[in-house]
Amino acid sequence: MTYFITNQLSHHHTPRIYAHSSTPQPSAGSLTHSRTMPSHRRFILSILLLLLHISPLTATPPSSNHPDxxxxxxxxxxxxxxxxLASWNNSSDPCHSSSKFYGVSCLHNRVTGLVLEGLNLHGRFDSLASLVKLRVLSLKRNRLVGPIPDLSNLTSMKLLFLSYNQISGELPPSLPSLFRLDLSHNKLEGSIPATLNRMTDLLTLRLEENQFSGSIEFxxxxxxxxxxxxxNNVSGEIPASLAGFSYSVFLNNPALCGFPLLQCREPEIIAPDVASSPTSLPWTADVPGNKKPGNNGRSKISTLAIVAIIIGDVLVLTLVSLLLFCYFCRTSAEESTNEKKNVQQVEKTVYPIPTATSFEKGRMVFFDGARRFELEDLLRASAEMLGKGGLGTAYKAVLDDGYVVAVKRLKEVVTGGKREFDQQMEVLGSLRHPNVVSLKAYYFAKDEKLLVYDFMTNGNLFWLLHGNRGPGRTPLDWSTRLKIAAGAAKGLAFIHTSVKLIHGNIKSTNILLDKSFNACVSDCGLSSFAPPTAALRSAGYRAPELSSSNNRKPTQKSDIYSFGVLLIELLSGKCPSMVDISGILDLPRWVQSVAREEWTAEVFDLELMRYKDIEEEMVQLMNIALSCTSGAVDKRPTMDHVVKMIDDVDGTGEMSPGNESFDLDYNSPSVIEP
Structure with a gap:
């Protein structure tokens, strides 16, 4: 049998060996072939060539040039x-789909995530500080040792999980600006650096079961x-910024005090030694010669004076008590009589709706023939203030039969008279759509105007997004946000298309939510009654063409601009009424300045970091928002088109289960890649 080697290379550049039972035919790929050469010489030459190629055959293929x-x-x-980590080898590309390393995630061919949990990893991890594009590092439940390396160059890192290891040393003063940091169950020691306060977006800080010491007051x-x-061994007073957490997160720090632990003690004042001596009583300390009390007449005088004072105090207190008793008995009797006379007129309001004297010249007007209550029923209802806006105050009113409505008391409104007001109310009362709050009734008088709506049990979008951003807050998940965006878009599209109206005041406080978190647009058409000062309160949502100088009226296109700002608020978690250095925060301009070349996690709400596989959906919705907020009015889409675009966003992002994936629990990372 004759062997020869071809010069044809595979995709790995590895020479191939072919065996033939007969003499091979001439070919371009044969390095040695001659019919005139003796067979034994051909055999020897083939062996020599084979030996020359043994090294390339057995050697490791060239390693990848990947920077990580x-x-x-x-x-x-x-x-x-x-x-x-058997899948990690120097012949593979860590980011290539066919040879992807275990626990490694990549973006733009750079390693951005490293999740290696519970793999019995030993030693130090200093080399990982060279992964300059790393965003997520989770090495929990291993046996890593040594100090935490310098991670200051990892400017993209947002999630760092090193719990349940044997890491020692002090906490580095220069960590990246993280969202979540978990160093619990290690052997870290020393004081906690004040530079941690630079992490203004920090959501998680777990340091339990270490050996930290020093104060945390800062x-x-x-x-x-x-x-x-x-x-741990931290000491001092618990700062106010951490006092909202439960006492369990501070336990087993003997020198730590303050709410919610025991109150910190005031410094004790130690009396002089002479006062603590059994033979040096208080009234003899300043007497020369240390005379006994029996030899001094002042002792008897003092005793008589004390007795007289006590007797006098008792007599005075007795006399005052008798006078107060008589006074309160008479007052109580008068109040009891008045209560019996006015029991039917008692107001039960927490934030009262105005009294009946204001309504003598008006009447209630109902829509759809549903006259379920009268004005007097509203006046007797238990009322709770929901909030104040540019047009007045809103109340939750519970009638005697348990029926609940929302009542808006208009105060700062400009109307042309009762006829104009009635005409506008007739139009608004005819609006019936699942995503528009229904106007049930209204009341008009010279000094009082009431609007009665369906009550929405889950409040408004503003408080769901921005209310209680501290401990104990229930975050607004991604699927609910997308549902709210779609519902609000359908409601505004109905107002624009079906009834040809202009809302004029789209903002998060005017997006109400029912018990199923369906979004409903409220305050439709009331902008025509708004005074000039009301526009200032919605400046963050106002379209640029409606500047205060030109006095232009709202249009459907300006509604679409406001809706775009609302979408950015929903995605970023930032309030358009926030004030920065330049004044009111311009959300569209801010988004464009942050994401000049590509989307980054900085644009989106931190609470959305716990979801996976939603990056594309969020970017789609943000692009819709930016198209709505275009500076060119004619380039803004119609609301019908906006509804279709939002419906095309999938919205199936799920909470991340599993070990290699990202999950909701603080122990496992979650990330949104740009």
Whole structure:
């Protein structure tokens, strides 16, 4: 049998060996072939050529030139004692789909996520500090040692999870600006650096079961949701920014005090030694010669004076008590009589609706023939104030039969008279759509105007997004936000298309939510009654063409601009009425300045970081918002088109289960890649 080697290379550049039972025919790929050469010489030459190629056949193929390969392989060689990272080798690309490394996630061909949990990894992890594009690092439940390396160059890092290891040393003063930091169950020591306060977006800080010491009074985090520093040696008073957490997160720190633990004690004043001596009583300390009390007449005088004072006090207190008793008995009798006379007129309101004297010249007008209550029923109802706006105050009113309505008391309104007001109310009362709040009735008088609506049990979008951003807050999940966006869009499209109206005041406080979190647009058409000052309160939503100088009236296109701002608010969690250095925060301009070249996590609400597979959906919705907020009026889409675009956004982002995936629990990372 004759052997020869072809010069045809595979995609791995590895020479191939072919065996033939007969003499091979001439071919372009044969390096040695001659019919005139003796067979034994051909055989010897083939053996020599085979030996020359043994080295390329058995050697490792050339390694990849990927910029993150070397740090990964260095970490594997020093830490992977159990060979759990067998897929990591120097012949593969860590980001290529066909040879992707275990626990590694990439973006734009750079390693951005490294999740290696419970793999019995040993040693240090300093080499991973060279992964400059890393956003997520989770090495929890391993056996890593040594101090935390300098991670200051990892400016993109947002999530760092190193819990349940044997990491020691002090906490580095220069960590990246993280969203979540979990260093619990290690051997870290020393004081907590004040530079942690630079992490203004920090949501999670877990430091329990370490050996930290020193004070934590300087810690101040406005967005912190998950915190624990129990089982350490920190001391001093708990700062106000952390006092909202439960006492369990501070336990087993003997020198720590303040709410919710025991109150810190005031410094004790130690009396002089002479006062603490059994033979030096208070009234003899200043007497020369240390005379006994029996030899001084002042002792008897003092005793008589004390007795006289006590007797006088008792007589005075007795006399005052008798006078007060008589007074309160008479007052109580008068109040009891008045209560019997006025029991039917008692107001039960927490934030009262105005009294009946204001309504003597008006009447209630109902729509759809549903006259379920009268004006007197509203006046007797238990009322709770829901909020104040540019047009007046809104109340939740519970009638005697348990029926609940929302009552808006208009105060700062400009109307042309009762006829104009009635005509506008007739139009608004005819609006019936699942995503528009229904006007049930209204009342008009010279000094009082009431609007009665269906009550929405889940309040408004503003409070769901911005209310209680501290501990104990229930975040607004992604699917609900997308549902709200779609519902509000359908409601505004109905107002624009079916009834040809202009809303004029689209903002998050005017998007109400029912018990199923269906969005309903409220305050439709009331902008025509608004005074000039009301426009200033909605400046963050107002279209640029409606500047205060030109006095132009709202249009459907300006409604669409306001709706675009609302979508950005829903995605970013930022309030358009926030004030920055330049004044009212211009959300569309802010988004464009942050994401000049590509989307980053900075644009989106931190509470959305816990969901996976929603990046594309969020970017789609943000692009819709930016098209709505175009500076060119004619380039803004219609609301019908906006509804179709939002419906095309999938909205199936789920909470991340599993070990390699990202989940809701603080122990596992979650990330939104740009």
């Amino acid at each position: 390969l070397a740090p990964l392989l260095s970490f594997k060689s020093s830490s992977d004692v159990s060979n759990k 810690l101040n985090f406005s967005n912190l949701q998950d915190f624990n520093i129990s089982m």
